[in-house]
Amino acid sequence: MELQLMWIYRGIGADERVAACAAFEAGTLLTNWNCPENFRRKLCKKPPLEHTPIAWARSVGWPTPFFSFDQKFLAMVLSDDAHFRLAMDRGGIELFVPVKQYPVSDKDVEKWHRDNQDSENWDALASEFQLLCRIINYGVPVVVEGHSYTDSGTFYSKFVCKHFRNLEDGADIFILDP
Numbered sequence: 001m002e003l004q005l006m007w008i009y010r011g012i013g014a015d016e017r018v019a020a021c022a023a024f025e026a027g028t029l030l031t032n033w034n035c036p037e038n039f040r041r042k043l044c045k046k047p048p049l050e051h052t053p054i055a056w057a058r059s060v061g062w063p064t065p066f067f068s069f070d071q072k073f074l075a076m077v078l079s080d081d082a083h084f085r086l087a088m089d090r091g092g093i094e095l096f097v098p099v100k101q102y103p104v105s106d107k108d109v110e111k112w113h114r115d116n117q118d119s120e121n122w123d124a125l126a127s128e129f130q131l132l133c134r135i136i137n138y139g140v141p142v143v144v145e146g147h148s149y150t151d152s153g154t155f156y157s158k159f160v161c162k163h164f165r166n167l168e169d170g171a172d173i174f175i176l177d178p
Contacts (some may be wrong), residue, residue, distance in 0.1 A: 006042050008140045009096040014088035016097075021078050022095040028139060029074065032094040044094055056091050087094045102135050116164050126167050129160050 009030060012019055025028035032044045033053060053073055054064050065072050077087040087093045112128070115121035132142050133152035141150045149155035160167065 007100055008098050008135055008138060009043065011043060011045065011057050012095050012097055014085045015077060015165075017081060017084040019097050020084070020095050022104075023095075024074055024078055026139065028098050030096040031074070032092075043096065053093070055090075060086065098138070098140050101141045101143050101148060104132070104145075106145070109145060112164070116166065119166075122167055125164065129156075129164075129167070 010046055020029060025103075054069060056085070057064050057073055057076075062076055063072070077083055088095070112125060115125045132144075133155060136142050136149055136152045141148045142155060143149075144155075144159055147159070149159065
């Protein structure tokens with residue numbers, strides 16, 4: 001199962017520059033021009049950019065360096081509240097940051113326990129846990145049964161091994177594989 005970025009991202013508004021800066025520094029900020037196509041179709045609310053970010057930056061008098069334009073453009077957007085608001089309101093730009101946490105519902109946990117009873121479900125169950133480990137490794141805490149896991153090894157040892165011991169020997173998929 002492939003990690004779908006739209007599960008762990010949310011769009012931000014013109015008043016959330018601090019969140020955008022934190023995601024930019026962490027290397028996890030996405031824009032409506034550099035995100036995967038399936039992400040764009042599902043999460044982007046604004047129409048695709050009429051002009052490229054370079055053309056828009058030129059139109060407002062911002063520098064448009066030939067090398068590393070994306071990084072320098074985003075640094076300019078994030079440099080202060082005025083630039084950020086201008087880009088968000090008039091630039092056709094949408095920014096996306098990782099969610100603060102990825103909660104797992106009690107209903108999903110119950111399903112896992114049911115699936116655990118039949119060895120035919122073990123590989124599918126292991127792949128779900130593997131996906132949660134990827135989400136954690138991406139930097140998004142996963143919350144299961146009221147516990148927040150920020151490390152995939154801890155999630156594996158404290159939750160998976162505790163409740164689903166048979167997966168370690170019975171599933172063909174190793175949960176901690178990247």
